[in-house]
Amino acid sequence: xxxxxxxxxxxxxxxxxxxxxxxxxxxxxxxxxxxxxxxxxxxxxxxxxxxxxxxxxxxxxxxxxxxxxxxxxxxxxxxxxxxxxxxxxxxxxxxxxxxxxxxxxxxxxxxxxxxxxxxxxxxxxxxxxxxxxxxxxxxxxxxxxxxx
Ligand code: GDP
Ligand code: MG
Numbered sequence: 001x002x003x004x005x006x007x008x009x010x011x012x013x014x015x016x017x018x019x020x021x022x023x024x025x026x027x028x029x030x031x032x033x034x035x036x037x038x039x040x041x042x043x044x045x046x047x048x049x050x051x052x053x054x055x056x057x058x059x060x061x062x063x064x065x066x067x068x069x070x071x072x073x074x075x076x077x078x079x080x081x082x083x084x085x086x087x088x089x090x091x092x093x094x095x096x097x098x099x100x101x102x103x104x105x106x107x108x109x110x111x112x113x114x115x116x117x118x119x120x121x122x123x124x125x126x127x128x129x130x131x132x133x134x135x136x137x138x139x140x141x142x143x144x145x146x147x148x
Contacts, residue, residue, distance in 0.1 A: 010111035032072030
């Protein structure tokens with residue numbers, strides 16, 4: 001499982017539907033979804049590893065500037081595959097066909113967050129979601145997406 005969040009610029013630009021569609025059509029399973037205004041406290045924990053970077057204050061202001069759509073996706077190798085779907089952190093380096101490569105230009109407005117490792121994903125999901133907000137359900141096409 002991995003945490004994905006459409007950042008405030010992605011919500012403003014009405015990209016939520018197209019972003020969700022890419023994960024759904026790939027075959028991943030949505031197990032958590034909510035829209036929220038992230039608190040400064042949540043964002044400070046989420047980006048704790050970047051708190052000495054020069055762009056950190058503006059990053060928190062950006063992430064706090066409006067609602068975000070947070071989601072949890074499940075599937076085989078979903079953390080790595082999601083990073084590939086999302087593309088390079090700097091949209092100038094992100095390949096066409098990736099979400100950042102198709103929809104963004106500047107690193108300070110790169111429209112989406114995705115966990116960068118399995119360990120980080122576990123911590124980020126625990127930070128953003130309660131257990132009761134995560135659904136357990138069977139995809140009816142599981143046998144067509146995966147080898148039985
Ligand atoms: P990510 O995992 O690909 O999102 O990248 P990082 O974890 O390294 O950085 C988190 C977020 O901080 C990025 O998605 C950008 O929104 C922002 N960021 C990273 N590097 C820079 C930078 O050099 N300048 C600015 N303005 N923002 C940055
Ligand atoms: Mg990161």
